[in-house]
Amino acid sequence: MLSILFYLFATVAIFSAFYVTKARSPVNSALCLVTTFICFAVLYIMLDAPFMAAIQIMVYAGAIMVLIIFVIMLLNLGTAIKKRYTHALVWGGGVSVLMLFITNVFIRRGEMSGKVGDVTTQTIHNYGHTELIGKAMFTEFLLPFEIASILLLVAIVGAVILSKREV
Amino acid sequence: MTPEVLSLSNAPALWAAAMLVKIIVAFSVLMGIVAYATWVERKVIGRMQSRFGPTMTGYKGLLQPIADGIKLFFKEDIIPNEASKFAFVVAPMMILAPALIAMAVIPFGGDYQFTFGGVTYLVPMQITDLNIGVLFILAMAGLGVYGIVLAGLASNSKYSLLGGIRASAQMISYELAAGLSIVVIFMLSETLSLSGIVAAQQEVLWGITALPSWIHNWYIFSQPLAFGLFVIASMAEINRTPFDLPEAETELVSGFCTEYSSMKYALFFMAEYANMVTISAIAATLFLGGWDGPFFGWINFLIKVFGFMFFFIWVRATFPRLRYDQLMQMGWKVMIPLALGNIVVTAVAVLLWN
Known part of the structure; x- marks a missing residue:
């Protein structure tokens, strides 16, 4: 199904x-x-x-x-x-045919090891996907998150400066 | 014996039947409200302007929606030669579908219990309880823009194009304000699921046990500002009258639906009223405790939805249309800063309270 x-x-x-x-x-x-x-x-x-x-x-x-x-x-x-x-x-x-070929080669290169990480389907069902992402983003990956937001802020300021007319 | 929640795993056939019944009932009630909202709107606005509204078809004009439907159904369906055909035909469907889909996650009553084959089952009165319910609604609201924008673009007419451009700018700005204003609800309820939000609102007001127990913790009491922002922003997002610049009759003929006729035009009208019902249902669920109240489950919910519908009609009869620059100023310079400030204040309050 x-x-x-x-x-x-x-x-x-x-x-x-x-x-x-x-x-x-x-x-x-x-x-x-x-x-x-x-x-x-x-x-x-x-x-x-x-x-x-x-x-x-x-x-x-x-x-x-x-x-x-x-x-x-x-x-x-x-x-x-x-x-x-x-x-x-x-x-x-x-x-695109070439890309498909290369991807296929890379996917079939190794064997599956069967190792399972921390986050499994069961944890997602227990805690909820949003909660897990939120927790990871605000503890483990806080620095990249803040850097990304500063990048966006710079972009916004840049857009305002570029489009602003002289008053 | 403790009742189990009816699901696909414990009773597949029964689950499918219950699901089908829920979908059919929710859809037909929604369509019934949509049809008769047009009648109520004409009656109420007529009364407010010292007129009678429809009186000729049936008792007090009650058959008017059916007559309108038949009339529009038999009109000639014109597709302009210069129009982009595919987008022109798809646009009215794309505006109606998101409004109907968003109803799928709204809880319209408490759990219903029944016994079948010796086992007691609990059926949630909600088509599906998504873990990401509110995000789903916001996503569907985001898709609602396409119908209007495509209608404006595909008609290949100047008035339609202007209507479409206005609509896209307006809906993007107010979507942001509506989304930001309900962030505070997640902070208080600590869940995104709509049934979870309704459950969180059934506790005692502000956790103070000294208050009488029939006052429940509806979020309108803790977040009146967010409630006001959400209602105004949603009205702007679905293009109701003080914000109906995309179809301003006095300037743009009929805006994005100028070139439409017959059932396609009727679909735009149905979409407007379906959007009104959906917004009323969302506002009732997030701020007024959903189906919580003095009467039996879904009756409370319908009363709240009708209350909001009446409010929208009342506003239409009262306020003149905004000017376009005023609209944008209100969106970006008033609503969004207020919503952001509200988020900061609520965050500090939640931090101190816990």
Whole structure:
């Protein structure tokens, strides 16, 4: 049952990712990318990571893609249509087949050791995924978390300075 | 014998049947409220403006929603030649679906007990109790933007495009304010699951046992500011009247739904009312103790939802539309700083209290 669902959503994710590059209007490309993100969220849920799934939809599908569509609207690309065939498609296809090949080689390189880490499916069911992530983020990984937030703050200040008019 | 919670593992067939019944009941009640909210809105606003509202179809105009539905169903469905067809057709569905899905995590009553085959089962009156319930609702609210933005973009008309641009800017800003304002609820309840939040609100008010026991710890008492911010921000997020700039009739014809006709137009209207019901249900669950109250479980819940619906209609009859720059100023310079300040104050209070 779970594996049928996995193959279903994996297929949809791959096809919509393909259509992101193939669709001829930018709006349809953006829609396909949203579909891909939602499929990823479903795959996260299957991996017992519901918090990641919610964040995936909130941040990627709910915020970043809306901003991209906003830019498409402001530049009025809504009706722009790409040329049907370009050489880029061939190059892109070649590179992705190569990537698939390399990934396959790396995945099949070693044997599974059967070692289990601290966080198992059982701990997630007992404590909840959100609690575990929160605890890890604010104790063990506090420094990287703070560094990331300072980075974001710098980006915000930079954006304000760049777009601010002389008063 | 202690009752067990009905789940997929202990009684699969029974669980599936209960699930189906819950989904069908929740969906049809929601749709019924959506249909009759249009009638109530026209009646109430009519009364507030010294008019009668619909009177001709049926007793006191009670058949008006059905008549409207039939009329829209038989109208010609026009898709403009210049429109981007796929996005144009998908947009009305994308605006309605998130509103309906968000209802799946809202608890509308206490646990229901029944005995089957000698075993007593407990059925939670909630379609599914997600561990990340509130985040799920925020995620669905985030997806709600797409319907409006796509409708504006795909119609390929200037008015629709302006409506879509306004909608995306407005909804992103107010989504942030709504999300930040309910962070304090998680701080107090220490859970993200909506049934957990309802359970946390059934204790004695502020943990003071000297108070009469019928006053429960509803979060509106501890967090009135967050409640106000959440209600205002949600009204802006679902484009209800003081904030309905994306479809401002006086400037933009009908905004993002200018080019739509027939059932697609009806879907936009259904989505607006479904969003209203969902927001009312969320506000009732987070701040007013959900199904907690003097009557039987779901009756309390419906009373609270109807109260919020009436409030939204009342606001529509009372306030004029905001100007666009005022709207943005209110979102970024008033609501978000207030919500952030509220988070800091609550965090300090929680730290001191424990």
